[in-house]
Amino acid sequence: MRSAGLWAVAAFLCGALLIAGGAVFRHGADKWALLVPLALTCAGIAVRWRSPLGSLGLGTLGVVVDLFVGPSLPTLLVYTDNIYTAALYGPARFARWLLGVACCLAVLVGAVAWFLTEDWRPSAVYGVQVGLMLISPVTTAMVLRQQREQAAAERARAEQVARLAELDRQAAIAAERAAMARELHDMVANHFSAIAIQSTAVLSRKDLDSRTVRTVMESVRENSVKGMAEMRAMIGLLRQDDGSGNGGDAVRPRLADAESLVERARQAGMTVELRVEGEPRELPASVDLAGYRILQEALTNALKHGGRSAGVVLGYRAESVRVVVDNPLASGASGASGAVPGVVSAMVSAGAGAPLVSGGAGASLGDGAGAPLVGGGVAGGSGGGGSGRSGDRDDRGRRGEVWLSGAGAGLVGMRERALLVGGSCEAGVVDTLSSQVAVWRVEAVLPTGVVAS
Structure with missing residues (x-):
């Protein structure tokens, strides 16, 4: 505002000097009277920011007055700034209308000059x-x-591209975090679950001999070392920065290594039977890792929530690979509340006087009567609410028992892994004709991308 006023004052002073010097088109014109239209056009400069159209209106009024008392060159020069202001800062439609009016006035003035003089030269000049x-x-x-509008459009487009890039970056980060979370969960849960079960069972028993304790602690140490090795391998993979993508195969687990998983479960105290159907073959990396x-x-869920045995079936088909894990529900796993392993939390407890380990290092965890220590129980009883479960959990903690969280990320993670490779994964209780005990089954079918001929 203040700068526009200063420009208006400067324009008026310069125009007054030009008028005093004789910059008029008619000799004998009253120079003091010519200052009035000059002041009107300069007033248009003063209000150019607040009202571009008002600036043009004041300038037009000044030019009309100047035509009667002059005209003078300074007033016409200042009027061009009034026109420029209205066309630049006024509505876009008004600028186009103003261009049309200017063209019509130029033609009209030329025609009037030719009509009055009947000579094309003054007509062309005017x-x-x-x-x-x-x-x-x-x-x-x-x-x-137009240049400003194009620049604004480019800025808006650049901002939109930046926003889209940021959204893509956030989506990529979220997907990467989800993948890392699945990988870390699957990598660590197996080892640490066995560690938690065995160490808690040892701590809850006071009548164990040194050989039994040593056997269990050796299994705990082995699971700890393997878990740390897998975590170290994954951290090393994440730190790779060569962009080659070749380091993943060196640490990527394969479904062909199922025997090592089964052996690890046996060392943790389970009886696991592995059966392979079909001819094992090289699988796509994503399918291999998912399986x-x-x-x-x-x-891991069978170890935490099931009985002391499990059956594993790996079926290699022409177009897919099938992974099935069956384990009988532990006694008490299916109570009045209808809870089942993998859906509710399970706890591990050791009864007084019951042997912890019978046999060698590969024996199962159980008591003398054959009831497994690894049992699926309903927290808080059949009708307990949230507060009851919390209270029972605290009581179990005081008795030296451990609370193992159930089906949260485990079942969800398995389904996510199967869906990511275009397969399916189902988990639930199935009835078997050969046994009176209900069986918890996890079955995944993963496509291999090979179409049978």
């Missing part, structure tokens, strides 16, 4: 002069307006 005075500021303002992790998580 028409060109009016055209330069009216059309030039309008076209200049329109070109500058391995699903098998690992299923065995």
